Amino acid sequence: MSDESHETTADNADGQRSHKRKPDLDTVYTINPDGSRNVLQVADVRGRWTVRKYFFYYFLIAVYVAAPWITVGGHPMVLVDIPARAAYLMGATFTNQDFHLFFFVLIGAGIGLFVATSLFGRVWCGFACPQTVFMEGVFRPIERLLEGDRIARLKRSKHGGGGAGGALRKAAKHAAYIFLSWNFAVAFMCYFIPTRTMATLVPFFGGHVTALAWCLFWTALLYFDYSWFREQTCLIICPYGRLQATLVDYDTIIIGYDKKRGEPRHHGVDTGGDCIDCRRCVDVCPTGIDIRNGLQMECIGCTNCIDACDEIMDKIAKPRGLVRFDSSRGFETGKSRLLRPRFFLYGAIIAVLATLFVMRATSREEFQVTVMRSQGLPFTIENGTIRNLYTLHLQNKTDRTRVFKVTPATGALADHVGVEYIIPQDRFEIPALGDRRLAAFVSMPMTSFVESQPFAFTITDSTGGISQDIKVTFLGP
Template sequence: MHLERPTRDTVTTIRSDGSRSFLYPADTKGRFTRWRRGSALALIAFYLALPWVKINGYPAAFLDIADRRFHLFGLTLAAQDMWLLFFVITGVGFTLFFVTALLGRIWCGWACPHTVFLDHVYRRIERWIDGDALKRRALHAAPLSAGKIVRRVVKHTLYVLVSAAIMHLFLAYFVSLPEVWSMMRTAPSEHWGAFGFMAVSTGILYFNFGWFREQLCIVICPYGRLQSVLIDDHTMAIGYDSQRGEPRGRAGTTRGDCVDCARCVQVCPTGIDIRQGLQMECIGCTACIDACDDVMRRLNRPTGLVRYDSPAGFAGQKTRWLRPRTLLYMLLLLVGAAVATWAISTVKPASFGVTRMVGTPYIVDDAAVRNQFMVRIVNKRNVPATFRVSVDGAPAGSRSLGLGDPVVLGPMEEAVRPLILMQERATYTGPFRFSVRMDDAERTFQLEREVRFLGPEARLLRAEEEEHRARR
């Protein structure tokens, strides 16, 4: 079967006539393959374990959107704490920038969920059913037959089952494993929303890993296009030593070490030729390193013709690790980590809010001027807690109604209570600010909210009273 050699002039998975070129990367053996497989299995185990492992009574990662509670490795956040996501997102961004500036696209090849599941789950299934790269390529080109149909049905059935299993576990991150199991044992009509989500998401996952595959990295993911602005001549990346390998020749000649066997192309999951230089499609998976090292060992030549190195290193220069780009990214990362640590330390095991009741902002009657508020208390702990609410800073003669007794809340429970603050007309002093304070019964922390008491200006109220008395 004729295979077109990849070029830098077009996307590697598109032939010269515009048709899709399906890739069947060959297996590799070597140290990087072993290390990458071990790290992938560890990442998959980590992903599978999070909904099962409990910390402080809740799964290690449980994003309870229905109750607006987010449990992350023992830390419980309410909806009011979601501003902390800013630090998570920016921290991930700066970490990615820093790692990319140092080590290139190591994230794509070693830790990206798409690569991990495609190379170490779905392609494992494909190799098990259809055989090695030559057999898979021959099967693809072969006419339709009973054997081919059976293999396709078995393979794609396994793809669907694995996709469904992954998405059910993903759903557990949001509704918990017991709830997922309960949904699985009941009719879909009892939870159409979750059933629809599972059907659509499983279909998308199956389409991606069963057919779209490397196109996600090449066509959709923006990271490959960003690498050109994140890397420089001192960034470690996978490359080809052209000074040693060129001119290419066959074994036993006096030409360069590269024998043009194209083994590096055959094992590449995105179909590029690494000898043409760093390209957008390269995900840094190291398959070409192990493949080339294996060929070099067979020819009794030094390994490392394809290796991790910087463009400066390939040119015979010294790689500089500390440079303005990496120092800037490191500084931003450290500042962000420090601010995030401080922000997380301010998170309390309860949240507390005071809002004004809908309607007239204040009420004036014959006896007093009143402001009415709603106080919302959320216990974010997994044990019962008792809270006391008090009003501080109000002028003398002011009275508060509601929340005179302690508020007892169960685990993850919330309560909304009215709070009315009144000031006698005779001693009314006009708009002022006061604070509503919530104390934990164990005196472990306090939360305070400043509120403005609204009402007419005192002189206007006095003038109104004098005019009313004069009319009498």
């Protein structure tokens, strides 16, 4: 592309470098050729997609803030209690022993994202990614409210910041950003610290240095991201955009520009295609790209350019949809095909994973027992008697105190003459999510010994009436 084709009018908050550049397919528009940042001043947009999007953003933010405060089955709807090595989700309790279930959740979420991308492009980025939801739903509107629209911000930045008034606006914006970042950070920490505890900690965190340090860390990160780093998170850090090329196909519904209808673009209304080259779709783009250049890694599917172009089409009395949701096939032939083999394949994989997850989650035992042989000698012999020592480790996986009983299982070794079990404490309590280790001795006269004899301890949860047999082997000379 020639240098000439990169030229455009001023488009930059600093008003110095980027006024000669316009988005192209060869460079990242937000990075200047010398490596410096090309700060975007994104224009405001209104339209049907913006309204839908904002409803969804605020719904998600409400869920994010409220979820830890809602109680299901006596526990927060979502809580990861790291000190207790437990997690609560929609009334179910999970311990560290259930960690493998997250495999299904993570793989399911990954494949879900693949399916969504394969069908609807970057719908996740535009509608549900926290980066977009908070940036476009909260921080950008505050910037517009306190610093004015794009034109006002550009003017101020070109005139030394706009004097005392401009500095005051900027200070107010940053104060609001820090305040909101702090609140969103505290809301995030409520997923790890019960809200009742958090309510007593905020704002001074008397003595709880770790909780305070985490809140400050997340506040700083959010403030840095939403006040300065912004679209660079999507363009530089997030790997998902780079995967896009492998996930979308000819039939994926993407946001695109109808070249057939729009070209040749021109500044008049009555000649050529429908695009009047007003660049409104570029001005509203939060990643600074030109949708007319085709599908690009930088496009986060935010729909701003659809509403911006529809607004222009209304003004020039042309049909809406020059920029719209459609598949590459749709843009070329006018026909789209939503259901295709990969949709059914991904769907089947998700169904299998979901079934496995539900089966595993619902068949979880309420307590877990492991038995270990004592360290050192596997057995001892004293006065013609062989003795084996075991350590039983019991873990109560429920959120209630339970009473357990340990007894020898019937059958096998229990029937041998002279076999003796010594379980110093055969009935005991384990608190919610707690665990306990206890010793058990089994002895047998040498005359009764037959090599490697299996037997079992029966552990009964007296509270719930459930029992488990745990098998071990009696060893001797």
